[in-house]
Amino acid sequence: xxxxxxxxxxxxxxxxxxxxxxxxxxxxxxxxxxxxxxxxxxx
Amino acid sequence: xxxxxxxxxxxxxxxxxxxxxxxxxxxxxxxxxxxxxxxxxxxxxxxxxxxxxxxxxxxxxxxxxxxxxxxxxxxxxxxxxxxxxxxxxxxxxxxxxxxxxxxx
Amino acid sequence: xxxxxxxxxxxxxxxxxxxxxxxxxxxxxxxxxxxxxxxxxxxxxxxxxxxxxxxxxxxxxxxxxxxxxxxxxxxxxxxxxxxxxxxxxxxxxxxxxxxxxxxxxxxxxxxxxxxxxxxxxxxxxxxxxxxxxxxxxxxxxxxxxxxxxxxxxxxxxxxxxxxxxxxxxxxxxxxxxxxxxxxxxxxxxxxxxxxxxxxxxxxxxxxxxxxxxxxxxxxxxxxxxxxxxxxxxxxxxxxxxxxxxxxxxxxxxxxxxxxxxxxxxxxxxxxxxxxxxxxxxxxxxxxxxxxxxxxxxxxxxxxxxxxxxxxxxxxxxxxxxxxxxxxxxxxxxxxxxxxxxxxxxxxxxxxxxxxxx
Numbered sequence: 001x002x003x004x005x006x007x008x009x010x011x012x013x014x015x016x017x018x019x020x021x022x023x024x025x026x027x028x029x030x031x032x033x034x035x036x037x038x039x040x041x042x043x
Numbered sequence: 044x045x046x047x048x049x050x051x052x053x054x055x056x057x058x059x060x061x062x063x064x065x066x067x068x069x070x071x072x073x074x075x076x077x078x079x080x081x082x083x084x085x086x087x088x089x090x091x092x093x094x095x096x097x098x099x100x101x102x103x104x105x106x107x108x109x110x111x112x113x114x115x116x117x118x119x120x121x122x123x124x125x126x127x128x129x130x131x132x133x134x135x136x137x138x139x140x141x142x143x144x145x146x147x
Numbered sequence: 148x149x150x151x152x153x154x155x156x157x158x159x160x161x162x163x164x165x166x167x168x169x170x171x172x173x174x175x176x177x178x179x180x181x182x183x184x185x186x187x188x189x190x191x192x193x194x195x196x197x198x199x200x201x202x203x204x205x206x207x208x209x210x211x212x213x214x215x216x217x218x219x220x221x222x223x224x225x226x227x228x229x230x231x232x233x234x235x236x237x238x239x240x241x242x243x244x245x246x247x248x249x250x251x252x253x254x255x256x257x258x259x260x261x262x263x264x265x266x267x268x269x270x271x272x273x274x275x276x277x278x279x280x281x282x283x284x285x286x287x288x289x290x291x292x293x294x295x296x297x298x299x300x301x302x303x304x305x306x307x308x309x310x311x312x313x314x315x316x317x318x319x320x321x322x323x324x325x326x327x328x329x330x331x332x333x334x335x336x337x338x339x340x341x342x343x344x345x346x347x348x349x350x351x352x353x354x355x356x357x358x359x360x361x362x363x364x365x366x367x368x369x370x371x372x373x374x375x376x377x378x379x380x381x382x383x384x385x386x387x388x389x390x391x392x393x394x395x396x397x398x399x400x401x402x403x404x405x406x407x408x409x410x411x412x413x414x415x416x417x418x419x420x421x422x423x424x425x426x427x428x429x430x431x432x433x434x435x436x437x438x439x440x441x442x443x444x445x446x447x448x449x450x451x452x453x454x455x456x457x458x459x460x461x462x463x464x465x466x467x468x469x470x471x472x473x474x475x476x477x478x479x480x481x482x483x484x485x486x487x488x489x490x491x492x493x494x495x496x497x498x499x500x501x502x503x504x
Contacts, residue, residue: 003333006341006351035338036489038450039197039204046294046320051193051207054294079293087278087365098364100278104285106181107266107402124285125182 002034045083062132077123077134078104078111089113089123093139113137117144151177151226152467153460154242154256156233156405159187161441161452161459162262163215166225168460169260172469176225177254179244181232185219186212187264189449191287193319194312197337198450199486208449209291228252236409236437258436258463261406262456265399265420265442270304273359279366283313283396290320298392302369303327304357308336308448310396314344317394324349325388328371330356330378337491358385360393369393399446406443410434418498419445425504428480429462430455433504438463445498447487454482 002008018028046054057072064081071080078089078101088098089111102110106125115121116133119141123134153169155162158180166176184190192208203211219225230247237243242259244252267282269275279298281289283305286297301322303314306329314324327344332354334341341351354373358380361368373384400421407413411432412425423445424432431438438459441452458479465471487495 002338002342004353006334006338006345008342033339035491037197037337037339037491038199038486038489040199044296044299046290046296048321049294050319052291052294075293075295079289079295082289082297083295089278092276097276098278099276100365101281101289102285103267103282104288105266127183 008032008034044085060128060130060132062128062130062134064134065136071128073129074127076104077113077115077121077126077128077132080128081123081134090137112141114141119143148241148253148255149177150255151175152256152469153177153258153260153463154179154254155260155262156242157187157262157264157441157443158182158185158227158229159262159264159441159452160189160211160215160449161264161443161456162187162260163212163219164453164456165260165262165438165440165460165463166456167215167218167222168457168475169464170219170222170225170460172461172464172471174224174464174467174469176222177256178219178225178227179231179233179242179254180227180229183230184212185216185227185229188284188287189215191284191291192449193291193316196449198448199482201482202450202453204450211449233405236405257467258438259409260438260440260456260459260463261403261443262439262441262452262459263402263405263443265401265446267395268398268400268420270357270395270397272357274362275360277360277362277366278364279362279391280360280393280395283309283394286392286394287313287316290322291316296320296322297394298366298390299323300325300390301392301394302357302371302388302390303394303396305329305396305398306331306334306336306341306351306353307396307398308340310394311336311340311344313394313396314349315340315347318344318347318349322392325390326371327351328355328357329353330374356380357393361387366391366393399442401443401445403443406432406437406439409437411437411439414502416445416498416502418494419502421446423498423502425502427504429476430459431462436463436466445495445502447495451483451486454479454486458483 002012060073099110106122111124114135152174153176155178189208189212198204234243242254358370372380440455440459461475
Protein backbone atom coordinates (compact mmCIF):
# COMPACT_ATOMS: atom_id res chain seq x y z
CA UNK A 1 0.00 0.00 0.00
CA UNK A 2 1.12 3.52 -0.84
CA UNK A 3 0.43 4.70 2.71
CA UNK A 4 2.76 2.04 4.17
CA UNK A 5 5.59 1.96 1.63
CA UNK A 6 5.37 5.04 -0.59
CA UNK A 7 4.75 2.79 -3.61
CA UNK A 8 1.23 2.56 -5.05
CA UNK A 9 -0.10 -1.00 -5.45
CA UNK A 10 -2.88 -2.28 -7.69
CA UNK A 11 -5.55 -1.26 -5.23
CA UNK A 12 -4.17 2.27 -5.02
CA UNK A 13 -4.03 2.49 -8.80
CA UNK A 14 -7.59 1.21 -9.11
CA UNK A 15 -8.74 4.14 -6.97
CA UNK A 16 -7.59 6.66 -9.57
CA UNK A 17 -8.21 4.65 -12.74
CA UNK A 18 -11.21 5.82 -14.81
CA UNK A 19 -14.14 3.39 -15.16
CA UNK A 20 -14.02 0.63 -17.77
CA UNK A 21 -16.84 2.40 -19.60
CA UNK A 22 -14.91 5.65 -19.76
CA UNK A 23 -11.76 3.87 -20.93
CA UNK A 24 -13.67 2.24 -23.75
CA UNK A 25 -14.88 5.65 -24.93
CA UNK A 26 -11.33 6.64 -25.81
CA UNK A 27 -8.22 8.34 -24.41
CA UNK A 28 -8.63 9.99 -21.02
CA UNK A 29 -6.36 11.90 -18.65
CA UNK A 30 -5.54 9.95 -15.51
CA UNK A 31 -4.59 12.07 -12.50
CA UNK A 32 -2.36 10.24 -10.05
CA UNK A 33 -3.72 12.13 -7.07
CA UNK A 34 -4.11 9.42 -4.45
CA UNK A 35 -4.67 11.59 -1.43
CA UNK A 36 -6.78 14.61 -0.62
CA UNK A 37 -4.33 17.18 0.70
CA UNK A 38 -4.79 20.93 1.29
CA UNK A 39 -3.68 21.98 -2.17
CA UNK A 40 -5.58 23.83 -4.88
CA UNK A 41 -3.32 25.11 -7.67
CA UNK A 42 -4.53 22.47 -10.16
CA UNK A 43 -8.24 22.84 -9.42
CA UNK B 44 32.05 19.62 3.62
CA UNK B 45 30.55 22.35 1.46
CA UNK B 46 27.94 21.75 -1.24
CA UNK B 47 29.48 22.32 -4.66
CA UNK B 48 26.60 21.81 -7.08
CA UNK B 49 23.00 22.25 -6.08
CA UNK B 50 19.95 22.14 -8.38
CA UNK B 51 18.25 25.08 -6.65
CA UNK B 52 20.64 26.99 -4.43
CA UNK B 53 23.58 29.03 -5.58
CA UNK B 54 26.25 29.98 -3.12
CA UNK B 55 27.31 33.59 -2.79
CA UNK B 56 31.03 34.00 -2.54
CA UNK B 57 32.05 35.12 0.94
CA UNK B 58 35.41 36.32 2.23
CA UNK B 59 37.60 33.54 3.57
CA UNK B 60 38.83 34.20 7.09
CA UNK B 61 41.15 32.31 9.39
CA UNK B 62 40.40 31.40 12.99
CA UNK B 63 41.81 29.05 15.59
CA UNK B 64 40.15 26.03 17.16
CA UNK B 65 42.02 24.61 20.17
CA UNK B 66 45.17 26.18 18.79
CA UNK B 67 44.74 24.78 15.25
CA UNK B 68 44.42 27.37 12.49
CA UNK B 69 41.38 26.80 10.25
CA UNK B 70 39.60 28.62 7.45
CA UNK B 71 35.95 29.54 7.20
CA UNK B 72 33.66 32.02 5.54
CA UNK B 73 33.12 35.37 7.15
CA UNK B 74 29.70 35.71 8.72
CA UNK B 75 28.71 32.05 8.66
CA UNK B 76 27.97 30.55 12.07
CA UNK B 77 31.10 29.32 13.85
CA UNK B 78 29.50 25.85 14.01
CA UNK B 79 29.13 25.73 10.20
CA UNK B 80 32.83 26.51 9.77
CA UNK B 81 33.80 23.86 12.34
CA UNK B 82 31.49 21.36 10.66
CA UNK B 83 33.03 22.04 7.30
CA UNK B 84 36.42 21.30 8.89
CA UNK B 85 35.05 17.96 10.09
CA UNK B 86 34.74 18.98 13.74
CA UNK B 87 31.53 17.57 15.12
CA UNK B 88 32.22 17.46 18.85
CA UNK B 89 31.57 20.97 20.17
CA UNK B 90 31.71 20.36 23.91
CA UNK B 91 31.37 17.73 26.63
CA UNK B 92 28.49 17.71 29.07
CA UNK B 93 29.41 19.08 32.51
CA UNK B 94 28.25 16.13 34.62
CA UNK B 95 28.71 12.91 32.61
CA UNK B 96 31.33 14.24 30.20
CA UNK B 97 29.32 13.10 27.18
CA UNK B 98 30.27 14.58 23.79
CA UNK B 99 27.82 17.15 22.42
CA UNK B 100 27.39 18.38 18.84
CA UNK B 101 25.34 20.68 16.67
CA UNK B 102 21.67 19.89 17.25
CA UNK B 103 19.05 22.65 16.72
CA UNK B 104 20.93 25.30 14.69
CA UNK B 105 18.67 28.09 15.95
CA UNK B 106 20.13 28.90 19.35
CA UNK B 107 17.54 26.98 21.37
CA UNK B 108 19.10 23.82 22.70
CA UNK B 109 22.48 24.81 24.27
CA UNK B 110 24.20 21.74 22.84
CA UNK B 111 26.88 23.90 21.16
CA UNK B 112 28.21 26.16 23.93
CA UNK B 113 31.89 27.00 23.44
CA UNK B 114 34.46 29.58 24.55
CA UNK B 115 34.84 32.29 21.90
CA UNK B 116 37.57 34.90 22.36
CA UNK B 117 37.72 33.98 26.04
CA UNK B 118 33.98 34.29 26.62
CA UNK B 119 32.21 31.06 27.70
CA UNK B 120 28.70 29.78 26.88
CA UNK B 121 28.63 31.21 23.35
CA UNK B 122 26.06 29.49 21.12
CA UNK B 123 28.27 28.80 18.12
CA UNK B 124 25.32 27.74 15.92
CA UNK B 125 24.11 31.35 15.78
CA UNK B 126 27.32 33.34 16.33
CA UNK B 127 28.92 34.66 13.13
CA UNK B 128 32.53 33.83 12.37
CA UNK B 129 35.01 36.67 12.00
CA UNK B 130 38.71 36.98 11.18
CA UNK B 131 41.06 35.88 13.95
CA UNK B 132 38.48 34.36 16.28
CA UNK B 133 39.78 32.08 19.01
CA UNK B 134 37.49 29.11 19.55
CA UNK B 135 38.03 26.69 22.43
CA UNK B 136 36.32 23.85 24.23
CA UNK B 137 34.59 24.82 27.41
CA UNK B 138 35.39 23.24 30.78
CA UNK B 139 32.20 22.39 32.64
CA UNK B 140 29.87 25.36 32.90
CA UNK B 141 32.60 27.77 31.79
CA UNK B 142 34.38 30.49 33.74
CA UNK B 143 34.20 34.21 33.25
CA UNK B 144 37.46 36.02 33.76
CA UNK B 145 36.36 37.94 36.87
CA UNK B 146 38.02 38.73 40.18
CA UNK B 147 36.73 36.75 43.14
CA UNK C 148 11.12 54.01 25.15
CA UNK C 149 9.58 53.02 21.83
CA UNK C 150 5.81 53.17 21.41
CA UNK C 151 3.83 51.37 18.72
CA UNK C 152 0.32 50.23 17.81
CA UNK C 153 1.40 46.65 17.18
CA UNK C 154 4.56 44.82 18.25
CA UNK C 155 5.20 41.47 16.57
CA UNK C 156 7.64 38.92 17.96
CA UNK C 157 9.00 36.70 15.20
CA UNK C 158 9.56 37.42 11.51
CA UNK C 159 8.53 34.08 10.05
CA UNK C 160 5.54 33.61 7.73
CA UNK C 161 3.02 34.34 10.49
CA UNK C 162 4.76 37.46 11.85
CA UNK C 163 5.48 38.95 8.43
CA UNK C 164 1.97 38.46 7.08
CA UNK C 165 0.58 39.92 10.33
CA UNK C 166 2.83 42.96 9.94
CA UNK C 167 1.83 43.53 6.32
CA UNK C 168 -1.86 43.24 7.17
CA UNK C 169 -1.83 45.46 10.28
CA UNK C 170 0.28 48.11 8.53
CA UNK C 171 -2.01 48.09 5.49
CA UNK C 172 -4.81 49.49 7.67
CA UNK C 173 -2.55 52.25 8.98
CA UNK C 174 -1.19 50.72 12.20
CA UNK C 175 2.39 51.40 13.24
CA UNK C 176 4.23 48.11 13.55
CA UNK C 177 7.50 47.02 15.15
CA UNK C 178 8.81 43.55 14.28
CA UNK C 179 11.34 41.92 16.62
CA UNK C 180 13.37 39.04 15.20
CA UNK C 181 16.24 37.22 16.88
CA UNK C 182 17.79 36.07 13.60
CA UNK C 183 19.67 38.15 11.07
CA UNK C 184 17.07 37.67 8.36
CA UNK C 185 13.36 37.98 7.62
CA UNK C 186 11.36 34.85 6.81
CA UNK C 187 12.09 32.57 9.78
CA UNK C 188 12.21 28.97 8.62
CA UNK C 189 11.05 29.91 5.10
CA UNK C 190 14.64 30.70 4.16
CA UNK C 191 15.59 27.01 4.29
CA UNK C 192 12.56 25.71 2.39
CA UNK C 193 13.94 25.05 -1.07
CA UNK C 194 10.81 23.14 -2.13
CA UNK C 195 7.66 24.50 -3.75
CA UNK C 196 4.80 24.92 -1.33
CA UNK C 197 1.45 23.20 -1.44
CA UNK C 198 -1.65 24.86 -0.12
CA UNK C 199 -3.74 27.54 -1.68
CA UNK C 200 -2.78 29.61 -4.70
CA UNK C 201 -3.84 32.66 -2.64
CA UNK C 202 -1.02 31.89 -0.21
CA UNK C 203 1.81 31.26 -2.65
CA UNK C 204 1.26 27.57 -3.43
CA UNK C 205 3.68 26.49 -6.15
CA UNK C 206 6.37 28.94 -5.00
CA UNK C 207 9.49 27.91 -3.12
CA UNK C 208 9.64 28.91 0.56
CA UNK C 209 12.87 30.87 0.06
CA UNK C 210 11.15 32.98 -2.61
CA UNK C 211 8.08 33.57 -0.40
CA UNK C 212 10.38 35.08 2.25
CA UNK C 213 11.68 37.53 -0.38
CA UNK C 214 8.14 38.46 -1.49
CA UNK C 215 7.28 39.39 2.11
CA UNK C 216 10.53 41.29 2.61
CA UNK C 217 10.00 43.33 -0.59
CA UNK C 218 6.47 44.20 0.43
CA UNK C 219 7.51 45.28 3.93
CA UNK C 220 10.30 47.43 2.59
CA UNK C 221 7.73 49.63 0.87
CA UNK C 222 5.77 50.20 4.08
CA UNK C 223 6.83 53.29 6.00
CA UNK C 224 4.91 52.43 9.16
CA UNK C 225 6.79 49.15 9.75
CA UNK C 226 10.02 49.13 11.72
CA UNK C 227 12.04 45.91 11.48
CA UNK C 228 14.51 45.09 14.25
CA UNK C 229 16.71 42.13 13.34
CA UNK C 230 19.05 40.33 15.77
CA UNK C 231 16.84 41.66 18.54
CA UNK C 232 15.39 38.85 20.68
CA UNK C 233 12.33 39.73 22.77
CA UNK C 234 12.93 38.92 26.44
CA UNK C 235 9.68 39.43 28.36
CA UNK C 236 6.37 41.24 28.64
CA UNK C 237 5.45 42.82 31.95
CA UNK C 238 2.43 44.07 33.92
CA UNK C 239 2.99 47.71 32.91
CA UNK C 240 2.66 46.61 29.25
CA UNK C 241 6.37 46.89 28.55
CA UNK C 242 8.00 44.45 26.16
CA UNK C 243 11.74 44.16 26.70
CA UNK C 244 14.28 43.14 24.05
CA UNK C 245 18.03 42.93 23.59
CA UNK C 246 19.56 45.01 20.81
CA UNK C 247 22.44 43.85 18.57
CA UNK C 248 24.56 46.55 20.26
CA UNK C 249 24.01 44.78 23.56
CA UNK C 250 21.52 47.31 24.97
CA UNK C 251 18.22 46.55 26.70
CA UNK C 252 15.25 48.00 24.83
CA UNK C 253 11.84 48.88 26.21
CA UNK C 254 8.85 48.92 23.90
CA UNK C 255 5.32 49.91 24.84
CA UNK C 256 2.92 48.36 22.32
CA UNK C 257 -0.87 48.77 22.32
CA UNK C 258 -1.25 45.24 21.03
CA UNK C 259 1.15 42.35 20.74
CA UNK C 260 1.31 39.44 18.30
CA UNK C 261 3.47 36.49 19.26
CA UNK C 262 4.55 34.58 16.16
CA UNK C 263 7.38 32.73 17.84
CA UNK C 264 7.15 29.46 15.91
CA UNK C 265 8.21 26.07 17.19
CA UNK C 266 11.14 23.92 18.13
CA UNK C 267 11.99 20.33 17.34
CA UNK C 268 11.11 17.38 19.52
CA UNK C 269 13.51 14.72 20.68
CA UNK C 270 12.89 10.99 21.16
CA UNK C 271 14.53 8.66 23.67
CA UNK C 272 16.99 5.99 22.48
CA UNK C 273 20.42 4.87 23.59
CA UNK C 274 23.14 7.41 22.73
CA UNK C 275 20.63 9.96 21.42
CA UNK C 276 22.96 12.77 22.51
CA UNK C 277 25.89 11.81 20.26
CA UNK C 278 27.28 14.43 17.88
CA UNK C 279 25.98 13.59 14.42
CA UNK C 280 22.37 13.45 15.59
CA UNK C 281 20.49 16.52 14.43
CA UNK C 282 17.02 17.92 14.27
CA UNK C 283 15.73 17.93 10.69
CA UNK C 284 15.41 21.71 10.81
CA UNK C 285 19.06 21.99 11.82
CA UNK C 286 20.07 19.88 8.84
CA UNK C 287 18.05 22.16 6.57
CA UNK C 288 19.68 25.25 8.06
CA UNK C 289 23.19 23.89 7.80
CA UNK C 290 22.65 22.66 4.26
CA UNK C 291 20.27 25.15 2.65
CA UNK C 292 21.26 28.35 4.42
CA UNK C 293 24.98 27.82 5.04
CA UNK C 294 25.82 25.36 2.24
CA UNK C 295 27.48 22.77 4.49
CA UNK C 296 26.34 19.12 4.49
CA UNK C 297 25.83 17.32 7.81
CA UNK C 298 27.65 14.15 6.76
CA UNK C 299 27.96 11.56 4.01
CA UNK C 300 25.09 9.22 4.79
CA UNK C 301 22.00 9.82 6.81
CA UNK C 302 19.36 7.79 8.57
CA UNK C 303 16.12 9.78 8.74
CA UNK C 304 13.82 9.17 11.70
CA UNK C 305 10.21 10.09 10.97
CA UNK C 306 8.17 9.92 7.75
CA UNK C 307 6.12 13.06 8.28
CA UNK C 308 6.30 15.84 5.71
CA UNK C 309 9.50 17.28 7.18
CA UNK C 310 11.27 13.89 7.21
CA UNK C 311 10.26 13.19 3.62
CA UNK C 312 11.11 16.65 2.30
CA UNK C 313 14.44 16.91 4.12
CA UNK C 314 15.40 13.45 2.79
CA UNK C 315 14.81 14.76 -0.72
CA UNK C 316 16.81 17.91 0.02
CA UNK C 317 19.70 15.83 1.39
CA UNK C 318 19.86 13.93 -1.90
CA UNK C 319 19.80 17.25 -3.77
CA UNK C 320 22.83 18.32 -1.72
CA UNK C 321 24.68 15.13 -2.68
CA UNK C 322 24.17 13.20 0.57
CA UNK C 323 23.05 9.55 0.71
CA UNK C 324 19.91 8.73 2.67
CA UNK C 325 20.06 5.11 3.85
CA UNK C 326 16.42 4.83 4.91
CA UNK C 327 13.49 6.67 6.44
CA UNK C 328 12.30 5.00 9.65
CA UNK C 329 8.74 5.51 10.89
CA UNK C 330 7.35 4.00 14.09
CA UNK C 331 3.72 4.31 13.00
CA UNK C 332 2.19 1.78 10.60
CA UNK C 333 1.49 4.51 8.04
CA UNK C 334 3.46 7.31 6.44
CA UNK C 335 2.48 10.56 8.16
CA UNK C 336 3.48 12.99 5.42
CA UNK C 337 1.78 13.52 2.08
CA UNK C 338 2.03 10.39 -0.06
CA UNK C 339 3.17 12.46 -3.01
CA UNK C 340 6.33 13.35 -1.05
CA UNK C 341 6.75 9.70 -0.03
CA UNK C 342 6.53 8.53 -3.63
CA UNK C 343 9.09 11.11 -4.66
CA UNK C 344 11.74 9.79 -2.24
CA UNK C 345 10.84 6.17 -3.02
CA UNK C 346 11.49 6.86 -6.70
CA UNK C 347 15.00 7.93 -5.69
CA UNK C 348 15.47 4.51 -4.12
CA UNK C 349 15.17 5.51 -0.46
CA UNK C 350 13.33 2.81 1.52
CA UNK C 351 10.60 3.88 3.93
CA UNK C 352 10.39 1.47 6.86
CA UNK C 353 7.04 1.85 8.62
CA UNK C 354 6.52 0.00 11.93
CA UNK C 355 10.24 0.46 12.59
CA UNK C 356 12.13 2.44 15.19
CA UNK C 357 15.68 3.40 16.05
CA UNK C 358 16.94 1.32 18.98
CA UNK C 359 20.30 2.96 19.49
CA UNK C 360 22.96 5.11 17.92
CA UNK C 361 26.43 3.60 17.58
CA UNK C 362 29.73 5.40 18.11
CA UNK C 363 31.81 6.85 20.91
CA UNK C 364 32.60 10.47 20.14
CA UNK C 365 30.27 10.77 17.17
CA UNK C 366 27.73 8.72 15.21
CA UNK C 367 29.13 5.74 13.33
CA UNK C 368 25.93 3.82 12.81
CA UNK C 369 22.45 3.03 14.05
CA UNK C 370 20.45 -0.03 15.04
CA UNK C 371 16.89 -0.17 13.74
CA UNK C 372 14.26 -2.81 14.47
CA UNK C 373 10.70 -3.56 13.58
CA UNK C 374 8.27 -2.76 16.40
CA UNK C 375 4.98 -4.40 17.36
CA UNK C 376 1.67 -2.73 18.13
CA UNK C 377 2.87 -2.11 21.70
CA UNK C 378 5.93 -0.32 20.29
CA UNK C 379 8.27 -3.10 21.49
CA UNK C 380 11.10 -4.30 19.22
CA UNK C 381 10.30 -7.54 17.40
CA UNK C 382 12.93 -10.24 18.06
CA UNK C 383 15.56 -10.85 15.41
CA UNK C 384 14.54 -7.89 13.28
CA UNK C 385 17.35 -5.58 14.47
CA UNK C 386 19.67 -4.43 11.73
CA UNK C 387 22.55 -2.05 11.54
CA UNK C 388 22.91 0.95 9.25
CA UNK C 389 26.37 2.36 8.54
CA UNK C 390 25.67 6.07 8.73
CA UNK C 391 27.52 9.08 10.12
CA UNK C 392 24.38 11.14 10.60
CA UNK C 393 21.00 10.57 12.21
CA UNK C 394 18.34 13.13 11.47
CA UNK C 395 15.31 13.42 13.75
CA UNK C 396 12.03 14.65 12.31
CA UNK C 397 9.73 13.49 15.06
CA UNK C 398 7.55 16.54 15.39
CA UNK C 399 7.61 20.09 16.66
CA UNK C 400 6.52 21.82 19.86
CA UNK C 401 5.12 25.36 19.97
CA UNK C 402 7.51 27.96 21.43
CA UNK C 403 5.31 29.55 24.07
CA UNK C 404 7.71 30.70 26.81
CA UNK C 405 6.84 34.38 26.30
CA UNK C 406 3.13 33.50 26.43
CA UNK C 407 3.54 31.67 29.73
CA UNK C 408 5.51 34.58 31.08
CA UNK C 409 2.88 37.09 29.89
CA UNK C 410 0.23 35.28 31.90
CA UNK C 411 -1.76 33.78 29.00
CA UNK C 412 -3.79 30.68 29.80
CA UNK C 413 -1.94 27.67 28.38
CA UNK C 414 -3.17 24.09 28.01
CA UNK C 415 -1.69 20.84 26.73
CA UNK C 416 -2.86 19.60 23.33
CA UNK C 417 -1.54 16.32 21.98
CA UNK C 418 -2.99 17.11 18.56
CA UNK C 419 -1.36 20.53 18.29
CA UNK C 420 2.12 19.45 19.38
CA UNK C 421 2.34 20.41 23.06
CA UNK C 422 1.47 23.36 25.28
CA UNK C 423 -0.64 25.92 23.41
CA UNK C 424 -2.48 29.12 24.34
CA UNK C 425 -6.25 29.25 24.66
CA UNK C 426 -7.44 31.58 21.88
CA UNK C 427 -10.69 33.15 20.73
CA UNK C 428 -11.84 33.36 17.11
CA UNK C 429 -9.57 36.40 16.53
CA UNK C 430 -6.63 34.33 17.89
CA UNK C 431 -6.51 36.56 20.97
CA UNK C 432 -5.21 34.96 24.18
CA UNK C 433 -6.85 35.23 27.60
CA UNK C 434 -4.76 38.41 28.09
CA UNK C 435 -6.60 41.11 26.12
CA UNK C 436 -4.50 42.58 23.31
CA UNK C 437 -2.11 39.63 23.03
CA UNK C 438 -2.58 37.56 19.88
CA UNK C 439 -0.82 34.41 18.62
CA UNK C 440 -0.26 33.32 15.01
CA UNK C 441 1.51 30.40 13.37
CA UNK C 442 3.08 27.32 14.94
CA UNK C 443 3.18 28.97 18.40
CA UNK C 444 -0.60 28.49 18.52
CA UNK C 445 -0.39 24.83 17.42
CA UNK C 446 1.74 22.97 14.88
CA UNK C 447 0.46 23.21 11.32
CA UNK C 448 2.36 24.49 8.30
CA UNK C 449 3.39 27.75 6.63
CA UNK C 450 0.17 28.36 4.70
CA UNK C 451 -1.99 28.35 7.81
CA UNK C 452 0.65 30.47 9.56
CA UNK C 453 0.32 33.07 6.79
CA UNK C 454 -3.47 33.19 7.09
CA UNK C 455 -3.32 33.30 10.89
CA UNK C 456 -0.93 36.21 10.46
CA UNK C 457 -3.51 38.00 8.32
CA UNK C 458 -6.22 37.36 10.89
CA UNK C 459 -4.19 38.62 13.86
CA UNK C 460 -2.94 41.59 11.82
CA UNK C 461 -6.57 42.57 11.15
CA UNK C 462 -7.63 41.96 14.76
CA UNK C 463 -4.73 43.92 16.28
CA UNK C 464 -5.26 46.90 13.92
CA UNK C 465 -8.96 46.92 14.74
CA UNK C 466 -8.28 46.73 18.48
CA UNK C 467 -6.11 49.83 18.26
CA UNK C 468 -8.91 51.68 16.49
CA UNK C 469 -8.16 51.39 12.78
CA UNK C 470 -10.97 50.60 10.42
CA UNK C 471 -10.83 47.01 9.18
CA UNK C 472 -13.60 45.74 6.86
CA UNK C 473 -15.53 42.75 8.19
CA UNK C 474 -14.84 40.91 4.93
CA UNK C 475 -11.14 40.71 5.83
CA UNK C 476 -11.93 38.64 8.91
CA UNK C 477 -14.39 36.44 7.03
CA UNK C 478 -11.86 35.82 4.25
CA UNK C 479 -9.14 34.76 6.69
CA UNK C 480 -11.42 32.50 8.72
CA UNK C 481 -12.76 30.88 5.54
CA UNK C 482 -9.23 30.39 4.27
CA UNK C 483 -8.25 28.54 7.44
CA UNK C 484 -11.41 26.50 7.40
CA UNK C 485 -10.89 25.26 3.84
CA UNK C 486 -7.22 24.54 4.51
CA UNK C 487 -8.19 22.37 7.49
CA UNK C 488 -11.19 20.72 5.80
CA UNK C 489 -9.55 17.55 4.43
CA UNK C 490 -8.83 14.17 5.98
CA UNK C 491 -5.15 14.98 6.60
CA UNK C 492 -6.15 17.82 8.96
CA UNK C 493 -8.44 15.77 11.16
CA UNK C 494 -6.11 16.03 14.17
CA UNK C 495 -5.86 19.83 13.76
CA UNK C 496 -9.65 20.17 13.81
CA UNK C 497 -9.88 17.98 16.88
CA UNK C 498 -7.11 19.86 18.68
CA UNK C 499 -8.59 23.25 17.88
CA UNK C 500 -12.10 22.21 18.93
CA UNK C 501 -10.71 21.46 22.38
CA UNK C 502 -8.88 24.74 22.94
CA UNK C 503 -10.83 27.52 21.24
CA UNK C 504 -12.92 29.66 23.54
